[in-house]
Amino acid sequence: MKKILFPTDLSEAAHQAFIYALHLADKLKAELVTLHVYQKPEVRAGGLPHTLSEFYEQYDLDEFENFKDKIPQLRKVQEEAGFAHLNVQHRLEPGRTVETVLKIAKTEQADLIVMGTTGARGLKEIFMGSVAGEILENADCPVLAVPEKAVFDGEIDDIAFAVSFEEEEVKAFEQLVEIARPFNAKMHCVNVDLAHTASYTQRMHAFREKLPTYDNLAFEVVDGTDLKDVLIGYMQGHGVDILAMVTHKRSFFQELFRYSHAKEMSYHCNMPILSIPAHTL
Incomplete structure (x- = not known):
């Protein structure tokens, strides 16, 4: 892993996610790029083109x-966290937030996006979504969504990987090991058995045989009726620091009737969610 992208709105709420990004960049020996996106106001006027041009030039200058002025604050957070030695670059880009973050992630060839999320509730989260949720769903690299209330102790000791025994999850596991190994983190492969059948335990054994060697591994099939509640309970009971999931893009009808588990978890859980896009595996 060579580069981590950290999109930020430069708010206090984003600082916790920045701490995660700094720790990961340090452990993974990666370059860290911060990105602040601003959207130019829409001006509908019949004025002269040069007048609008001057307006936008001034707006860009004000944003710059x-x-x-905000960069010294980021540097202060970086230094106070003990990462003054890290190579951190800062980018300011105009455009719509989601589209611009995804574009810059490609041009920077980011291996990981780390960003904060403040969450949402009710119909708003289903029909309007959020910046973090949309990026988590559409990025071409893994995305770590860090809730505003997440508490980071400086170590990633336990990573839970929610599995459904798909072949793509074997490749995703390899990516997770790359993150887990520098922290010597324990990897928990967890399946939630909503069907209440013993065959899920047998499938977990078969899945285990496909995985590459990693010294610190645990496998568990957990019985339950609600995926979200079971996973949150497992994470709390085992001191999990990050929950990883393979995510799929939704079709039009899935968009209407079925909500993405990883996206939903990123709103309702105070632990970071690592999304690994299925189309990249």
Whole structure:
């Protein structure tokens, strides 16, 4: 892993996610790039083109000055966390947030996106979504969504990987090991048995045989009726620091009737969710 992208709105709420990004960049020996996206106001006027051009030039200059003033705050967080030695680059880009983050992730060839999420509730989260949720769903690299209330002790000791025994999850496991190994983290492969059948335990054994060697591994099939509640309970009971899931893009009808588990978890859980896009595996 060579590069981590950290999109930020430069708010206090994003600082916790920045701490995660710094720790990961340090352990993974990766370059860290922060990204602040701003959207130019839409001006509908019949004025002269050069007048609008001057307006946008001034707007860009104001945004740049504001961004420049915020960089020392990011550097202060970086130094206070003990990462003054890290190579951190800062980018300011105009555009719509989701589209611009995804575009910059490609141009920077980011291996991982780390970003904060404040969450949402009710119909708003289903029909409007959030920036973090949309990026988590559409990125071409893994995305770590860090809730505002997540508490990081400086170590990643336990990573839970929610599995359904798909072949793509074997490749995803290899990516997770790359993150887990520098922290010597324990990997928990967890399946939630909603069907209440013993065959899921047999399938877990078969899945285990396909995985590459990793010294610190645990496998568990957990019986339950609600995926979200069971996973949150497992994470709390085992001191899990990150929950990883393979995510799929939704079709139009899935968009209407079936909500993405990983996206939902990123709203309702105070632990970071690592999304690994299925189309990249």
